Amino acid sequence: MSRSPKNPSLGRSAARRRTGRGLVALVGAAGLWGGAAASAVAVPPDTSHLRFSFEHVEQDVGECVGVAFPVHHDGTTNVRFQTRTRAGGLDYFSLRYNTHDVYTNLATGESFTAREVVREADARVTDNGDGTITAVYTATVTVTVHTPSGALFGVDSGRVVGTVHLAVNDPADPDDDTVVSDEQSEPTGVSRLGGFDLCSVAVTLLG
Structure with a gap:
């Protein structure tokens, strides 16, 4: 299993962008909404939250099968989705997704932690007048890994700008x-991990 900012959007469904009910993808626009033209009656954003946790031994789910010791994974994920209707009735989607993962060598009890923060937000949404809309969005992802002693082991951070073209179909049913198409720019950022490869990091930090 690996994590890498090479494709921080992690997939982007039409329903997710239109309703903020799906899962994952990335960046923010603090101030993006605040300066927008407003309608006569402000519409509060539609916000929802999701939290879930899990645990397993990586080898039990087919991961890290070449690692000599059992790698226990304890993870927690928090997601916030938000859809804000702006002038013209167009919906702007944003998301913040963060994970906290603890990986433990069950033979020694030593652990390291990994954190991932993903942000995405629409910067511009256009009604094309032909039953389709186009949204330009920005996405970022940052992964940090800390050693068993708490020292920083490495950071990967990436950013892309994307353009998604959607067929609206039934306007009353955003789902x-x-x-139609979803294109992204080449990612920019820094990589001290070279892409987070769990099994390699586990061997380095816990072996």
Whole structure:
């Protein structure tokens, strides 16, 4: 299993962008909404939250099978989705997704931690007048890994700008929107981990 900012959008469904009910993808626009033209009656954003946790031994789910010791994974994920209707009735989607993962060598009890923060937000949404809309969005992801002693082991951070073209289909049912195309810029950022490869890091820090 690996994590890498090479494709920080992690997939982007039409329903997620239109309703803020799906999962993952990335960046913020602090101030992006605040300066927007407003309608006569402000519409509060539709915000929802999701939290879940899990645990397993990586080898039990087919990961790190070449690692000589059992790698226990204890993870927690928090997600916030938000859809804000701006002038013209167009919906702007944003998301913040963060994970906290603890990996433990069950033979020694030593652990290291990994944190991932993903942000995405629409910067511009256009009604094309032909039953389709186009949204330009920015996405970022940052992964940090700390050693068993708490020292910083490494950081990967990446950013992309994307353009998604959607067929609206039934305007009354945003969940039936379909993605016509979704293109992203080449990612920019820094990589001290070279892409987070769990099994390699586990051997280095816990072996």
